[in-house]
Amino acid sequence: MGRKDRIARAATQTASQARETAAREKGRSKRTTSASGVTAHRHCSVCWAPIPLKAEPPICSDQECEATYGKREASRKRLTFMLYLFPAIAILLAILTAA
Ligand SMILES: [Zn+2]
Numbered sequence: 235m236g237r238k239d240r241i242a243r244a245a246t247q248t249a250s251q252a253r254e255t256a257a258r259e260k261g262r263s264k265r266t267t268s269a270s271g272v273t274a275h276r277h278c279s280v281c282w283a284p285i286p287l288k289a290e291p292p293i294c295s296d297q298e299c300e301a302t303y304g305k306r307e308a309s310r311k312r313l314t315f316m317l318y319l320f321p322a323i324a325i326l327l328a329i330l331t332a333a
Pocket of ligand 1: 279280296
């Protein structure tokens with residue numbers, strides 16, 4: 235048997251192995267979604283600890299997480315406010331200079 239044949243056979247073996255692995259992966263992912271035993275949940279937006287799905291705000295009961303979330307939320311609100319404020323000022327100035 236030549237070197238070429240050996241390489242060709244090795245390649246076919248690898249390909250069929252890959253197919254088998256892919257088929258196994260498919261079967262496993264199907265199982266995990268249906269009967270993994272993990273109930274639907276979300277994660278604390280600060281420390282990523284699993285929390286109940288309906289937790290609102292999405293943080294765990296940790297005081298530190300609450301403080302961090304509060305700070306983050308405040309800066310987010312400020313950013314949203316600025317996002318609306320600056321175009322509003324620009325439009326106002328445009329109207330004022332046109333008049
Ligand atoms: Zn947390």
